[in-house]
Amino acid sequence: MEVSKRLEGVGEYYFSQKLREIDDMNKAGKQVINLGIGSPDLPPHPDVIKTLQDEAAKPNTHAYQNYKGSPVFRNAISKWYKKWYDVDLNPESEILPLIGSKEGIMHVCMTYINEEDTVLIPDPGYPTYKSAATIAGANVVPYTLKEENNWFPDFNELEKTDLKNVKLMFLNYPEMPTGQLPTKELFQQLIAFAKKHDILLCHDNPYSFILNKAPMSILSIEGAKDVAIELNSFSKSHNMAGWRVGMLSGKKERIDEILRFKSNMDSGMFLPVQLAAAKALELGQDWHDKLNEVYSKRREKVFELLQLLDCKFDRKQAGLFVWAAIPAMFKDGYELSDSVLQKSNVFITPGGIFGNGGNKYVRVSLCATEQKIEEAIKRIKN
Ligand SMILES: Cc1ncc(COP(=O)(O)O)c(C=O)c1O
Numbered sequence: 275m276e277v278s279k280r281l282e283g284v285g286e287y288y289f290s291q292k293l294r295e296i297d298d299m300n301k302a303g304k305q306v307i308n309l310g311i312g313s314p315d316l317p318p319h320p321d322v323i324k325t326l327q328d329e330a331a332k333p334n335t336h337a338y339q340n341y342k343g344s345p346v347f348r349n350a351i352s353k354w355y356k357k358w359y360d361v362d363l364n365p366e367s368e369i370l371p372l373i374g375s376k377e378g379i380m381h382v383c384m385t386y387i388n389e390e391d392t393v394l395i396p397d398p399g400y401p402t403y404k405s406a407a408t409i410a411g412a413n414v415v416p417y418t419l420k421e422e423n424n425w426f427p428d429f430n431e432l433e434k435t436d437l438k439n440v441k442l443m444f445l446n447y448p449e450m451p452t453g454q455l456p457t458k459e460l461f462q463q464l465i466a467f468a469k470k471h472d473i474l475l476c477h478d479n480p481y482s483f484i485l486n487k488a489p490m491s492i493l494s495i496e497g498a499k500d501v502a503i504e505l506n507s508f509s510k511s512h513n514m515a516g517w518r519v520g521m522l523s524g525k526k527e528r529i530d531e532i533l534r535f536k537s538n539m540d541s542g543m544f545l546p547v548q549l550a551a552a553k554a555l556e557l558g559q560d561w562h563d564k565l566n567e568v569y570s571k572r573r574e575k576v577f578e579l580l581q582l583l584d585c586k587f588d589r590k591q592a593g594l595f596v597w598a599a600i601p602a603m604f605k606d607g608y609e610l611s612d613s614v615l616q617k618s619n620v621f622i623t624p625g626g627i628f629g630n631g632g633n634k635y636v637r638v639s640l641c642a643t644e645q646k647i648e649e650a651i652k653r654i655k656n
Contacts, residue, residue, distance in 0.1 A: 284405045288627045296621055306615070307650045309576075309638050310623045312450075312594040314513040316568065318554060319561060322512070325553040329546035339542025341533060343371030350552035351521050358483075359491035367526040368499075370533060371551075373543060375480055375505040375520035376402055379444070382476050382503070382522075383410035385535040386442055394443040396427070397629030398451055400478065403444040404629075413439070418631045421599070425454035429463060437471045446478040448486060451628050451637040453591025455486060461495045468501040474528075480507035480520075481593035483562050485569055491523075499525040503532075510594055511562070512554040519543065519551045569594070572640045575647040580638065582654050583610065596638045597625070607636045618653040 289311055296306045317323070329335050342348070345365070352365035363369055372378045383406045387393065393407035397416035407414045417432055419425040427445075445464060447456030468475045475492065482489035492502050503524030509515035522532060542548075576596045580587055585598035604610040607624035614620050625635030642650075 326550035341537040347548040354555040370522040372520040375507040391441040398632035425452040448481040448592035475502040483511040486592040
């Protein structure tokens with residue numbers, strides 16, 4: 275069958291392909307250590323699992339759910355945004371629960387993009403921004419983030435580009451893959467830029483609690499709701515990646531517009547999942563501290579591994595990964611990644627999959643035990 279035109283230029287997701295290759299290597303007895311994917315290996319809090327179990331055991335929790343999500347869940351999100359980000363969100367009208375923030379990216383693109391529209395995406399950045407915008411029919415234009423500019427957008431460069439048809443701009447701080455934290459000034463600049471050029475900002479914020487003591491939301495900036503919406507996720511902060519729970523926040527009009535698409539696309543989440551997610555949002559600082567203690571120890575080991583490969587990195591990165599510049603002897607991150615995979619049976623992600631701006635980098639995940647990372651170090655040494 276001929277596939278639709280909208281899939282032109284959208285290949286199979288890199289990791290889906292790579293995991294097949296790693297699977298084949300494992301079948302051949304290689305026992306590859308996968309330091310590629312950012313899927314938390316630790317479980318959610320026991321109270322969260324207990325809520326899911328208790329609620330799922332009830333006879334009256336199995337029906338279709340409200341498209342806008344359970345009021346209990348929306349209230350919990352509203353309180354959580356106030357507590358951690360100091361953002362006021364009306365639980366009735368300014369919050370939309372999602373089946374993960376990845377699906378939210380697609381909903382946002384499908385809600386706003388027409389064929390003649392341009393979408394700005396960060397390079398390096400999360401590959402889904404490009405594929406979702408492409409599927410929605412947009413002209414996708416990357417804006418380059420550079421290490422010497424703290425991985426922030428270069429506003430002078432942006433102002434020089436043709437912004438006439440730009441309707442939507444994705445951004446993500448703490449940035450994945452670079453681990454760069456946001457500043458209040460950066461968010462203020464972005465909001466001013468969006469207002470000036472009449473662009474909708476979609477800030478994707480799944481990493482704000484990982485190896486970061488000061489979680490920040492773009493919606494905490496004055497006037498942000500006029501031009502920005504924010505995606506958030508339980509996948510990383512609450513170890514619930516497989517549960518598929520996320521959320522979108524923004525002003526009522528944006529939520530209503532996106533719900534118009536989403537309610538035609540899927541249905542409300544399983545109620546016990548929503549109630550368990552609401553429970554997760556009650557967790558305090560000690561939950562995040564404990565998680566970060568584990569990631570921080572793993573990160574030290576990853577630093578050791580990267581030093582062994584002669585890579586250079588900033589020690590103050592946030593998020594679930596370490597981003598590192600490769601040594602000059604390798605053409606690009608793909609060459610280094612393939613070499614480590616073939617010689618040591620260890621998989622690390624080539625930075626080029628996040629855009630051309632990532633070509634000279636690799637990304638190592640913290641979602642493996644210290645023991646596994648030590649084993650990877652041993653293999654690379656040998
Ligand atoms: C920057 C970024 N945004 C969104 C997602 C998707 O998260 P979710 O599990 O909520 O769909 C990821 C997952 O890796 C990510 O790295």
